[in-house]
Amino acid sequence: xxxxxxxxxxxxxxxxxxxxxxxxxxxxxxxxxxxxxxxxxxxxxxxxxxxxxxxxxxxxxxxxxxxxxxxxxxxxxxxxxxxxxxxxxxxxxxxxxxxxxxxxxxxxxxxxxxxxxxxxxxxx
Amino acid sequence: xxxxxxxxxxxxxxxxxxxxxxxxxxxxxxxxxxxxxxxxxxxxxxxxxxxxxxxxxxxxxxxxxxxxxxxxxxxxxxxxxxxxxxxxxxxxxxxxxxxxxxxxxxxxxxxxxxxxxxxxxxxx
Amino acid sequence: xxxxxxxxxxxxxxxxxxxxxxxxxxxxxxxxxxxxxxxxxxxxxxxxxxxxxxxxxxxxxxxxxxxxxxxxxxxxxxxxxxxxxxxxxxxxxxxxxxxxxxxxxxxxxxxxxxxxxxxxxxxx
Amino acid sequence: xxxxxxxxxxxxxxxxxxxxxxxxxxxxxxxxxxxxxxxxxxxxxxxxxxxxxxxxxxxxxxxxxxxxxxxxxxxxxxxxxxxxxxxxxxxxxxxxxxxxxxxxxxxxxxxxxxxxxxxxxxxx
Amino acid sequence: xxxxxxxxxxxxxxxxxxxxxxxxxxxxxxxxxxxxxxxxxxxxxxxxxxxxxxxxxxxxxxxxxxxxxxxxxxxxxxxxxxxxxxxxxxxxxxxxxxxxxxxxxxxxxxxxxxxxxxxxxxxx
Amino acid sequence: xxxxxxxxxxxxxxxxxxxxxxxxxxxxxxxxxxxxxxxxxxxxxxxxxxxxxxxxxxxxxxxxxxxxxxxxxxxxxxxxxxxxxxxxxxxxxxxxxxxxxxxxxxxxxxxxxxxxxxxxxxxx
Numbered sequence: 170x171x172x173x174x175x176x177x178x179x180x181x182x183x184x185x186x187x188x189x190x191x192x193x194x195x196x197x198x199x200x201x202x203x204x205x206x207x208x209x210x211x212x213x214x215x216x217x218x219x220x221x222x223x224x225x226x227x228x229x230x231x232x233x234x235x236x237x238x239x240x241x242x243x244x245x246x247x248x249x250x251x252x253x254x255x256x257x258x259x260x261x262x263x264x265x266x267x268x269x270x271x272x273x274x275x276x277x278x279x280x281x282x283x284x285x286x287x288x289x290x291x292x293x
Numbered sequence: 294x295x296x297x298x299x300x301x302x303x304x305x306x307x308x309x310x311x312x313x314x315x316x317x318x319x320x321x322x323x324x325x326x327x328x329x330x331x332x333x334x335x336x337x338x339x340x341x342x343x344x345x346x347x348x349x350x351x352x353x354x355x356x357x358x359x360x361x362x363x364x365x366x367x368x369x370x371x372x373x374x375x376x377x378x379x380x381x382x383x384x385x386x387x388x389x390x391x392x393x394x395x396x397x398x399x400x401x402x403x404x405x406x407x408x409x410x411x412x413x414x415x416x417x
Numbered sequence: 418x419x420x421x422x423x424x425x426x427x428x429x430x431x432x433x434x435x436x437x438x439x440x441x442x443x444x445x446x447x448x449x450x451x452x453x454x455x456x457x458x459x460x461x462x463x464x465x466x467x468x469x470x471x472x473x474x475x476x477x478x479x480x481x482x483x484x485x486x487x488x489x490x491x492x493x494x495x496x497x498x499x500x501x502x503x504x505x506x507x508x509x510x511x512x513x514x515x516x517x518x519x520x521x522x523x524x525x526x527x528x529x530x531x532x533x534x535x536x537x538x539x540x541x
Numbered sequence: 542x543x544x545x546x547x548x549x550x551x552x553x554x555x556x557x558x559x560x561x562x563x564x565x566x567x568x569x570x571x572x573x574x575x576x577x578x579x580x581x582x583x584x585x586x587x588x589x590x591x592x593x594x595x596x597x598x599x600x601x602x603x604x605x606x607x608x609x610x611x612x613x614x615x616x617x618x619x620x621x622x623x624x625x626x627x628x629x630x631x632x633x634x635x636x637x638x639x640x641x642x643x644x645x646x647x648x649x650x651x652x653x654x655x656x657x658x659x660x661x662x663x664x665x
Numbered sequence: 666x667x668x669x670x671x672x673x674x675x676x677x678x679x680x681x682x683x684x685x686x687x688x689x690x691x692x693x694x695x696x697x698x699x700x701x702x703x704x705x706x707x708x709x710x711x712x713x714x715x716x717x718x719x720x721x722x723x724x725x726x727x728x729x730x731x732x733x734x735x736x737x738x739x740x741x742x743x744x745x746x747x748x749x750x751x752x753x754x755x756x757x758x759x760x761x762x763x764x765x766x767x768x769x770x771x772x773x774x775x776x777x778x779x780x781x782x783x784x785x786x787x788x789x
Numbered sequence: 790x791x792x793x794x795x796x797x798x799x800x801x802x803x804x805x806x807x808x809x810x811x812x813x814x815x816x817x818x819x820x821x822x823x824x825x826x827x828x829x830x831x832x833x834x835x836x837x838x839x840x841x842x843x844x845x846x847x848x849x850x851x852x853x854x855x856x857x858x859x860x861x862x863x864x865x866x867x868x869x870x871x872x873x874x875x876x877x878x879x880x881x882x883x884x885x886x887x888x889x890x891x892x893x894x895x896x897x898x899x900x901x902x903x904x905x906x907x908x909x910x911x912x913x
Contacts, residue, residue: 196779202758204462211452212393214451229352232356237360237394239770270354271357280817313652326633335831336645336648338823361646363610396769400457404442407441407444467758468755469755476725477759485766510574510722512577513711514722514726514729517707520890521892528565531569593882686900700889704889
């Protein structure tokens, strides 16, 4: 098991996140647990366009992840938001909603979210 | 203190909610605690139009409230969504995001949210 | 909207819970939101026998609901546990795990859970 | 089961809360589940004077209960704070810490906490 | 303070977890804070056989830890489950209950739990 | 992005925490999002002396952070408590309140909190 970086301070790189996520998703789905596999399929379908467009749904996922304080989920939705061409101002306004709803306990996750978004902007 | 209705089953009426909310907000703000009063002002400002429009911000507040499982907060944002002319399909899609992010523990709150939305539609 | 009883003190009756749950589930599923309907189907399947028997899975659902402090979810799993002939001692030991994992914040939900279990025993 | 009042709007009376709490605590302790009974004893001891005085410990319990959004736990600690002669200004400042840490999701619980505190002041 | 590995991606090794856990438990218990020490003793006793067997109680602890999203607690119960000869299929079914109850926010913790279980299987 | 240490086991150093916190706060505030910047200002003001002294307010922030299980927030308040000359016994009693309110799920955060406090004592 490799030495990676730390969540209390700076998050690991996006590339590390992507590789671990892909490897473990493959292992989990390969187990063929029906409930888990259906949940994963449903999770993907949740963010497809319908009455709301994809961008709005990704912002909903982002803010839900922020108030529940899950850095990995925030990272995932930030990556998707970047792909959907969400602007920096839209990201900050979404994060501001999560901050006010969730309170100061959200701030460490906000720091890592902004660091992550900066990394995504540098890549694009 | 009056007898009101019950959150395990059916939520109280919107009118009861509105009256208690208004009375207590007035009492709380009248206390002149600087931190609390500034927080209330900031909370209002959070949902004003900016890079995102008001409707999108209310949907963000709705989903954040649902995954954090606060019935009163869900009610508040549903009322605002109705004022902003959010459609029934948009509400259900937003709730579906909250359900998948937050899991089956969200279901009782989803029931009360839908009951509340129906009450709002009957009123309008 | 009828006057029901109160969650701060005593929970509403099982019959009230059952009726509201059934009515709202029908309304929600009737909306035909694909994600929500699949989630409900998956939720049912989660507790079917597999590597673990139904009783063990219901106890897992009970303790998960208790530590997440959802009275309605606790009620639902208590009803199912009664149907699966879980003993009073098994219920109390399961609740004790939830209490120690979740802390004193769980105690009000423990009170309502025990009140509910007593109601179920009186019915059977 | 009696008709009591509602947590979405106004909390039930202190007397109702006290009676249900006492009745259920007696039932739970009478079950003689060792883990549960020791937890209850430990919970009581937690708030006894030591390096910190009782008043400070009750304020810690109050704010912890508020950010975890448990109305019954908030009520319990407010009752104890009233017994320990905590001032109204001290209560509001403690609640303001909980509000900022926990965010706007705390507001409905703040409303009920202030309503409860007012009821305690009227009684004394 | 040594450089260890990272929770956003891959969890640190079991050996690192075990050493830090043991060292800190010794430091904490050595402080002789009565409440803390009694809590630790109670925590151990919670998982002893009674009306439920040890294996079932460890699965309850595992799922409670998963829905509360505590990686260290999940790791601890996975280690104990391995000692109690819980099968891979039983682990996955337990995790599936936690996933459905807790929602997609649980997925990153599910990934780390499966990675940890694989590490435990390789060791045995 | 540098390799830092790990939250599952030992937290990163205080110096790493401080540097990341300062850098990201500057970036966030530099964005000039009105809601976020006012929230940060309000957060600072929350802990100023008023009806309660600074030390009591920092202990409230510490316990709120512990029960919400945010290591970074715990670290921040421990640093402030050290500056306010809170004693080791007062810290342990405050942590014991958080442990009993929040349950065994808090234990991994308690371990890291004590490790952090020891680091602070060694520095002073």
